[in-house]
Amino acid sequence: MDSMTLLETHDLTRHFDGIRAVDGVDLSLRQGEIHALIGPNGAGKTTLVSLLSGRIRAQSGRILFQGRDITAMPAHRRVRLGIAYTFQITQIYRALTVFDNVALAVQWQRPANAAAMVMEALERVGLQAERDAIAGTLSYGHQRLLELAMGLALNPRLLILDEPTQGLAESEIARFDAIVRSVVPQATVLLIEHNMDVVMRLAQRITVLDLGRVLATGTPEEIRANRAVQAAYLGE
Numbered sequence: 558m559d560s561m562t563l564l565e566t567h568d569l570t571r572h573f574d575g576i577r578a579v580d581g582v583d584l585s586l587r588q589g590e591i592h593a594l595i596g597p598n599g600a601g602k603t604t605l606v607s608l609l610s611g612r613i614r615a616q617s618g619r620i621l622f623q624g625r626d627i628t629a630m631p632a633h634r635r636v637r638l639g640i641a642y643t644f645q646i647t648q649i650y651r652a653l654t655v656f657d658n659v660a661l662a663v664q665w666q667r668p669a670n671a672a673a674m675v676m677e678a679l680e681r682v683g684l685q686a687e688r689d690a691i692a693g694t695l696s697y698g699h700q701r702l703l704e705l706a707m708g709l710a711l712n713p714r715l716l717i718l719d720e721p722t723q724g725l726a727e728s729e730i731a732r733f734d735a736i737v738r739s740v741v742p743q744a745t746v747l748l749i750e751h752n753m754d755v756v757m758r759l760a761q762r763i764t765v766l767d768l769g770r771v772l773a774t775g776t777p778e779e780i781r782a783n784r785a786v787q788a789a790y791l792g793e
């Protein structure tokens with residue numbers, strides 16, 4: 558692993574009752590990049606990021622984070638190392654205020670300046686004026702921004718976003734773009750995304766999964782030009 562690499566997997570495999578959800582995947586994420594993970598429904602994207610976050614375990618293969626083997630590490634310890642996984646796992650507490658939701662996300666760090674950290678995360682997503690609003694009363698788009706603030710407040714080295722723009726209006730997606738760009742190059746973003754406009758706009762590199770295997774990895778231009786990807790996914 559060279560110094561540019563933040564995370565890599567080797568031959569990572571997870572089957573479910575004979576379904577090869579993730580089947581021998583080698584993935585490499587560089588420090589400070591926005592890396593998109595795309596592929597048809599059922600390709601194994603959510604299973605792969607669940608393996609990275611520690612929500613589920615691999616049957617074989619390895620995961621290295623900053624050169625350290627984290628394959629068997631529990632999820633909460635991966636959060637401490639700086640791996641934040643948001644959207645499909647993060648649930649907001651609808652009865653609590655916006656502020657208290659983010660405060661709960663950071664509390665395990667027992668920071669001396671928790672209130673300042675919470676406000677900084679809310680400012681980054683533009684929700685500071687809603688700090689005292691009850692989370693369940695926010696619009697759908699604002700709830701998703703709140704989830705993003707909860708991930709950002711952890712100050713992650715790797716921020717994994719699982720279909721973050723799903724259900725957002727175009728104006729909200731533009732705001733989301735700017736927030737994701739603000740995360741790099743200090744941190745790395747792994748973005749699972751079906752919206753190809755968002756992927757092509759934001760990602761420096763893209764990995765395409767199909768039937769649990771890596772079909773291709775490359776720049777947006779390389780992926781667009783890749784015939785196997787076109788046949789399996791892009792439908793061009």
Ligand code: ATP
Nearest residue numbers: 573576577578596597598599600601602603604605
């Ligand atoms: P989508 O884009 O639809 O979210 P995905 O690329 O995230 O799809 P996964 O959700 O990882 O794909 O699913 C990969 C395969 O593994 C699918 O065939 C799915 O049905 C199967 N699978 C995922 N989780 C489980 C599970 N807990 N038990 C059984 N099969 C599962």
